[in-house]
Ligand code: SF4
């Protein structure tokens with residue numbers, strides 16, 4: 001059974017996914033692609049893949065940065081010559097990702113590093129069901145066996161679905177701070193599995209747990225202590241390593257952003273370097289570690305793409321197990337909700353390098369594209 005997350009998407013043929021991203025290709029696919037019967041003079045290259053950190057990806061042209069199979073009209077030559085089925089699964093599936101979840105069940109969700117998905121522009125994703133089901137039949141070998149016992153964290157399927165559905169609705173509610181939901185989830189984890197697996201009781205208790213968490217959780221301030229700042233810096237560093245794959249930069253803005261990021265990470269090791277007490281620091285403009293930064297965002301609509309992104313991950317369960325380094329349910333959930341902190345920091349960074357004044361939706365979109373691009377995929 002295939003469950004498709006409720007999103008919107010119609011390809012804009014921008015070519016970004018073939019131009020910027022490292023597109024994985026499996027050994028079996030490499031073998032099959034190498035045997036494709038190109039006619040003389042037509043074969044783009046024999047050397048079509050490269051290996052990075054032990055993983056194989058389609059090679060990019062050194063000058064243009066395009067995949068070696070991309071033509072000048074942003075179309076795939078392999079697709080045009082041999083049809084879609086000859087392409088690697090990653091190419092055929094994008095922007096969708098599959099996850100085998102429970103026995104006989106698979107989810108599909110679209111990635112937010114695709115501009116069309118990020119903009120929520122186009123057809124409802126349900127429209128692609130036939131294509132996705134066909135793709136799924138061709139790809140059974142790649143999907144694995146679904147969640148392991150350890151990944152399920154002692155929870156039943158019904159309990160996991162009830163928690164995720166409750167949180168999905170909650171993250172879409174702009175009146176609910178995401179850090180309060182994170183506190184609620186931690187509390188739920190502490191209450192033990194017999195409690196969490198009693199689904200009927202759980203459903204009646206979750207709203208009051210949410211309300212209590214909203215009342216008692218102070219405004220998010222993850223930059224306040226030294227360990228939190230270190231953790232956040234490390235997360236941001238990971239994201240910024242992949243930034244050139246998702247962003248559209250002017251060189252001026254890129255230079256400014258690299259400068260600000262360098263100040264962040266090379267700040268003489270002083271945890272107070274960027275605090276409001278040092279307003280002269282160039283990075284203070286980004287106010288990454290300013291308590292005000294972590295209180296409620298300026299306008300709720302700024303965070304629309306972040307909330308939609310979290311909701312689709314919750315709906316598709318693509319935040320633990322194979323989707324996130326083999327993490328267990330509660331660990332994956334905590335990491336997923338924590339991305340809201342990184343989104344705020346990256347949005348500030350983008351705003352500081354791009355325009356004066358408060359955050360605008362484009363700042364958040366930049367952050368969400370980058371975070372979702374990296375979620376569970378950074379090769380450490
Ligand atoms: S990035 Fe998205 S919109 Fe652009 S070509 Fe790829 S699938 Fe289409």
Ligand code: SF4
Pocket residue numbers: 017018023058067068069070075076077078079087088091092
């Ligand atoms: S092989 Fe084709 S679809 Fe895949 S990344 Fe290259 S150009 Fe894009």
